[in-house]
Structures are given as C-alpha cells and as structure tokens.
Amino acid sequence: MRALAVFFVFVLALPGTARAGDACKQMEMPPYKVAEAARTALLAAQQLDEVDAPVALIARVGTDLSKQGLVYSHAGFAVRDHAHGRWTVVHLLNECGSDRSGLYAQGLVNFFADDLVNQDLRIVWFAPEVADRLASRLQRMPRHSLHHPRYNLIARPGSEDYQNSTAWIVEVVAAALADRGIYDRRSAYAFARGDGFVPDTVHIAYSKRVLGGLFSANTDFTDHSVGTRLSGDYPVVTVRSIFRWLERSGYVREQREWRSGVRQRAMGPA
Numbered sequence: 001m002r003a004l005a006v007f008f009v010f011v012l013a014l015p016g017t018a019r020a021g022d023a024c025k026q027m028e029m030p031p032y033k034v035a036e037a038a039r040t041a042l043l044a045a046q047q048l049d050e051v052d053a054p055v056a057l058i059a060r061v062g063t064d065l066s067k068q069g070l071v072y073s074h075a076g077f078a079v080r081d082h083a084h085g086r087w088t089v090v091h092l093l094n095e096c097g098s099d100r101s102g103l104y105a106q107g108l109v110n111f112f113a114d115d116l117v118n119q120d121l122r123i124v125w126f127a128p129e130v131a132d133r134l135a136s137r138l139q140r141m142p143r144h145s146l147h148h149p150r151y152n153l154i155a156r157p158g159s160e161d162y163q164n165s166t167a168w169i170v171e172v173v174a175a176a177l178a179d180r181g182i183y184d185r186r187s188a189y190a191f192a193r194g195d196g197f198v199p200d201t202v203h204i205a206y207s208k209r210v211l212g213g214l215f216s217a218n219t220d221f222t223d224h225s226v227g228t229r230l231s232g233d234y235p236v237v238t239v240r241s242i243f244r245w246l247e248r249s250g251y252v253r254e255q256r257e258w259r260s261g262v263r264q265r266a267m268g269p270a
Contacts, residue, residue: 029113039261040119041108044078047123047256048087054080054135057124057169057246058089059239059270061117068202072122072239072270074165076111077172079138090138092165094151099217101151101163103142122257122270124243130251134176144183146171153219157199157237158189162223166237170197170245177251197245200238240270 029037048056059072076091082105089111093104112119126134137144152162159167163185174192175182182188206229209221221229228234246252257264 029115033115034109034113036119037109037113037116040112040121043258044108044112044121044123045087048078048080051125051254053125053128053131053253055126055131055138057126057242058111059122059124059243060112060114061120062114064117065238069269070200070238070240071120071268073117075169075239075242076106076165077134077138077169078108078123079135082139090141092147092163092168094153094165094218097216097218099151099220100149101147101165102149103145103147119261120257120259122243122255122267124246124255125253126246127251127253130173130177131253134173137172137176144175144181146175146183146185146188148185151218152223154202154204154221154223154234154236156223157235158186158193159223160186162220164237166239166242169242170237173242173246173251192245195245196249198241199235200241202234202236202238203232204234205232238270243270 044058056078057075058078059075061072063073065071065073074091076089079088079090080086082088082090084105085107087108089104089106089108091104091106091111092101094101112121125131147168148160148163150162151164152159153164155162155164155167157167157170163171167189170192171185171188174188174195174197177195178188178191182191221234224234255267257267259268
C-alpha cells in the first residue's frame with residue numbers, strides 16, 4: 001500500500017489546473033477502477049525500472065478507436081527522475097472539452113485513472129542517443145515546450161493554428177532529433193516529415209459529423225482543406241503513426257505491450 005501511495009502525489013498542471021476529458025465534472029472513481037489503474041501503474045513502473053533509459057513513450061486507451069482500426073488513443077513521455085517523481089508522465093491534455101490545452105506532469109496512477117476504455121498498455125523505449133536528447137529537453141520544460149494552447153481533436157498535421165496531444169509528441173521528438181536546436185513548431189514538423197513521418201488518414205463521413213454530434217469546442221473541421229472535408233478523409237497524427245515513424249526510422253530500442261493484462265509476444269496495430 002505504501003508503494004501505491006507514492007504514485008498519487010505527483011500531479012501538476014504546468015500552466016494551470018484542469019481536468020482531461022469532455023467535461024469538468026468532479027467524479028469519484030469506483031474503488032475497482034482505482035485498483036485497476038494502480039495495478040497498471042505498478043506494472044509500468046516495474047517495466048520502466050528494468051530498462052536503463054531516462055525516458056520512454058507510454059500509451060493508453062482512453063477512447064475506443066477500433067472502428068478506425070486503431071488501439072491507442074493517447075500517449076505521453078514517461079520521464080525518469082523528474083522533479084515531480086521517479087516516473088512522471090509529461091503529456092498534453094485537452095482542458096475540459098474546450099478549445100484549450102495544457103501540458104501536464106502526472107504520476108503513473110493518474111495517467112491510467114482518466115476514465116479509460118481499458119488498461120491496455122504499450123511502452124516504447126528510444127534508442128539511447130535519442131532518449132538522452134529527448135530527456136534533456138523534457139527536463140527543461142516548460143522552456144521550449146513547443147506547446148500551442150489552441151486545441152483541436154483532429155488538428156491538421158503541421159497546423160500552426162491548432163495542436164493536439166499526438167501532434168505535440170511528434171514535434172517534441174523531432175525537435176530533440178535535430179542536430180541543431182529547433183524551437184518552433186513549423187520547423188519541428190517539417191523535420192519530422194523530412195525524416196519519414198507520415199500521418200494516418202481517418203475517415204469521418206459528413207453525416208457522422210452532423211448526426212454524431214462531432215461539432216464541439218474541441219473539434220474544428222475548418223482546420224482542414226475544403227477538399228478534405230468533402231471527402232471525409234482527414235490526415236491526423238495518431239499514436240499508431242508515431243510508433244510507425246519511430247520503428248521505420250530506427251529510433252526504437254525496445255517495445256513491450258499488454259492487452260487485458262497479458263504480455264504480448266508480438267506488437268499488434270497501435
């Protein structure tokens with residue numbers, strides 16, 4: 001129990017306080033959900049401690065994206081010996097379903113306690129040189145964070161007007177990879193594209209946009225071209241596209257995954 005308690009204390013919203021999700025409702029989590037999150041957090045911490053690396057990418061299933069052929073909806077950087085804890089997840093979160101976002105540093109239990117679809121987990125460790133560069137940048141945040149506060153769930157990759165959590169990850173990794181320092185989002189995404197990053201394409205039919213109630217403060221379709229909106233095929237940075245880029249470019253040292261609490265021998269689609 002004492003080990004579990006350690007995970008709960010490291011929660012800090014860097015620019016201010018907020019909740020992730022679609023509404024700012026104070027909801028008391030059922031004890032079994034807290035227990036599930038704690039179990040996943042302990043598993044993640046044990047795995048992270050096994051590999052001598054200052055940072056890893058950690059993914060969770062917050063939204064059911066199976067109809068799009070996707071598994072993981074969100075990811076963050078698990079940073080070792082962060083100012084807020086032994087393993088602290090640094091990630092971008094939408095603020096209460098609004099058109100704003102914030103950068104957060106959270107303990108592992110909090111990361112897995114955000115009303116998730118399930119407790120599936122994937123951890124990706126970076127090649128040593130990439131990990132060192134990335135960890136150095138993350139430890140210095142909020143300086144040169146590349147954070148843009150205007151949030152759009154389906155932000156166009158490379159958009160300078162909006163940003164979402166996955167786009168932020170690509171830009172931060174790209175900025176760390178560049179030989180010369182990158183301190184602006186446009187240059188970071190240009191580097192990623194030149195380095196082989198390719199976004200996924202997500203189909204959202206017009207009827208789904210209207211009848212499905214997808215018009216909301218945190219979703220702006222006008223960030224995309226008229227042609228894209230007519231076709232319904234939206235380029236989007238997904239967790240899967242991030243993993244694919246890292247793997248193809250040789251930036252991955254090791255990966256481990258759990259589905260329904262079971263370690264996977266082969267990595268499935270992300």
